[in-house]
Amino acid sequence: MPDWNSPAELALEASAFAKLMHALAGLYFWEVATSFSFDWQFITGKKKFHWPLIFYFLGRYLLVFAMIGILTALDVTIEVNCQALYTFNQLVGQATIGLASINLAIRTMILWAQNLYIVVPLVLVILGHWSLILQGKPAPTCxxxxxxxxxxxxxxxxxxxxxxxxxxxxYTMCFDLIVLVLTAAKLAFPRDQRSQLMNMLFRDGLIYFVIAFLSNLLATTFMELNLSAVMSIIFNVPSAIASTIVACRAVRRLSGWSSPGPEILYVCLWLSPLRQR
Structure with a gap:
């Protein structure tokens, strides 16, 4: 087994980290560019903006700034304040994971027709999630x-x-699991006939959960192994990117959904009124 903290090994780790970050940045920038037409419809007013989209846009574009910050830290050739730069990258990157979970939680609130017995606990879980995320605020002890x-x-x-x-x-993995269970419970015991929209919400939620859970599990495993400073956080960015891409795609799918018949869900609170064929 290699000495993960030897100078030679640290140099290899730094090189691998830099190459991985550049590849991931290219992947995410491509994802944003190819789906920007959706965002542009709201920017130009062609589609009506609804408040839950705040979390979609924040998560999507905060990650853009985080990736720019990471590339800057890796490629800069003149001396900069590395601590401030990495603190920004870490905090913004963690925030995107929290925002992805919020997007999924809002979909679950929609499924439960904004039942307060569901909404209030989920809001409390969200607040707990962000209390951990904001532990990375720029203070010496944090x-x-x-x-x-x-x-x-x-x-x-x-x-x-x-x-x-x-x-x-x-916490993120547990949060996503709670949301998935609530979604599954709603679809397993519906008060009326399950709709195509409800099935789509669950299917997208399941896909999101599997991808986010596995990426978060991989990141957590390497953090717990604590092989070295670089290896401990090497999979944090892939986790944030995977969660954000899947969550944003789920939002866009819901916005573009059309139904062959009337739906009774409160989707108007999510993105846009359902389009009837």
Missing amino acids: VLLKAEWVPGQGCVITKTNNTILAATFI
């Missing part, structure tokens, strides 16, 4: 990543707070 400028190498991650990072990812 910084989850430490980075410094090393001449000839650039910004280098020197230390990570794996306890809070792992707790955040585990």
